[in-house]
Structure formats: C-alpha cells, structure tokens
Amino acid sequence: MSRGALLVLEGCDRAGKSTQVKKLVQALNDLGIPAQERRFPDRSTTIGTVIDQFLSNKNDLPPETVHLLFSANRWECVAHMQKTLEAGTTLVVDRYAASGAAYAAVSTKKDLFWCKEPDRGLPAPDFVGFLTIDNNVLATRGGWANERFEKQEFQKIVAENFLKLKEDTWKVIQADQEVDVVHNQILKEALRVIKDVEGQPIKKLYE
Ligand code: DGP
Numbered sequence: 001m002s003r004g005a006l007l008v009l010e011g012c013d014r015a016g017k018s019t020q021v022k023k024l025v026q027a028l029n030d031l032g033i034p035a036q037e038r039r040f041p042d043r044s045t046t047i048g049t050v051i052d053q054f055l056s057n058k059n060d061l062p063p064e065t066v067h068l069l070f071s072a073n074r075w076e077c078v079a080h081m082q083k084t085l086e087a088g089t090t091l092v093v094d095r096y097a098a099s100g101a102a103y104a105a106v107s108t109k110k111d112l113f114w115c116k117e118p119d120r121g122l123p124a125p126d127f128v129g130f131l132t133i134d135n136n137v138l139a140t141r142g143g144w145a146n147e148r149f150e151k152q153e154f155q156k157i158v159a160e161n162f163l164k165l166k167e168d169t170w171k172v173i174q175a176d177q178e179v180d181v182v183h184n185q186i187l188k189e190a191l192r193v194i195k196d197v198e199g200q201p202i203k204k205l206y207e
Helices: 017-030 046-055 063-075 078-086 097-108 112-119 135-140 152-165 179-196
Strands: 006-011 035-039 090-094 127-132 170-174
Touching: 006 017, 006 097, 006 179, 017 035, 017 090, 017 127, 017 179, 046 063, 063 097, 063 112, 078 090, 090 179, 097 112, 097 152, 112 152, 127 152, 127 179, 135 152, 170 179
Parallel strands: 006 090, 006 127, 035 090, 127 170
Antiparallel strands: none
C-alpha cells in the first residue's frame, strides 16, 4: 500500500494556518484521499498541558526547557504519525519542527543550529507550506489570544527565522489573499506531493 504524505503548514500566529489545514483535509477527503488533521503543540497530552500553562502565563519555565518540551511534544506523537502515514493516510499538520526552531531562536537567543537539534530524526515533512503575511497586516487580524508569544516585534523576528529555515520541500505562500485562492495553491501542491511520495520511504528530519 502506498504511504500518506506528511504535509505541514507553518507561519506566524494568525497567518491563517488552522483555516487552511481544515480546508485542505476536507478537500482531500472529498477527493477520496484519506487525510487527517494534526496540530502542534498538541495540548491534550501531559507535556502539552505544561506547554498550554506556559503559553497562557500560568507557569514560568526557562526558554531552553520550553523548547525541549515543544520538541518532546512532537516526539511523543511520532509512533502514531508514522503508523498513520504507513496506513496510507496523509497528515496535514498545523505547525511542526520549523515553528520549534523559529520561535525558540527568539526566546532562547541561541542560533538556529542549536534550536533545530532536538527535532533531528523526526519524520521529515514531504511538504511545508509557509504562509507569509505582512507583519502590519497580521497585527490587524482578529483573534489574538494574548498568549506568551503574541507580540508584534517577536513575530517579526520569528518570520525572518522561518525564511532562514526554508528548504527545497518548502513553498512560500502569500497568505494575505482570499482564503480560497490560498487554499487552491496549497491543494495543488498537496496533490502533487501526495503522488510523488507514494512509493518513497518516510525521510528523517535534518538527516
Ligand atoms: P498555536 O497553538 O499554533 O497558536 O501555537 C501556540 C503558540 O506557541 C504560538 O505562539 C506559537 C508557539 N509555538 C508553536 N510551536 C512552537 C515550538 O515548537 N516552540 C516554541 N518555542 N513555540 C512554539
């Protein structure tokens, strides 16, 4: 049986990732392609609960510790992700390792190389759609939750970090267009990648 693809949407807070993840899963399922949604941080796990408390300012932890917790939160889901992909189901993931490095480099003030290391060996995304949007437009979008990292200056540097992390599997998508225009671009890429990786093994990140 051919495997599913690991598709990731990345971007700053409020870039529209969650909307696009849902639309993509729905569109793939409508086309008869098995696909499931996932998001990181996964706040439903024990580690995710600590992350959730940190993000909502209910606990204080050193930034390095937080970084490792975010990574651990991804690692604890690996077996399930791998099983799902091997069973032929595509995963559409809202944030993954690039968020880990892009955010941690700001909060820990360490370089991106250091920040990438804990995620080395995770299942590698077959595709990363990076939703980019002007920082000032971002600031005017509703739905800010006043969580820990939701500050304009912080988000600006995160956006710069994302671009430094860009690899061949990435596509930069202008997110300040109509929702359906953005969706159609992502869907086109997703269909191409799902077909391309059918017979390929799941790669490991940064290896
Ligand atoms: P979200 O649930 O997508 O709104 O993410 C919550 C916040 O956590 C958001 O400000 C982005 C940040 N974040 C997501 N993943 C990571 C990560 O791996 N490391 C760090 N330091 N921050 C992250």
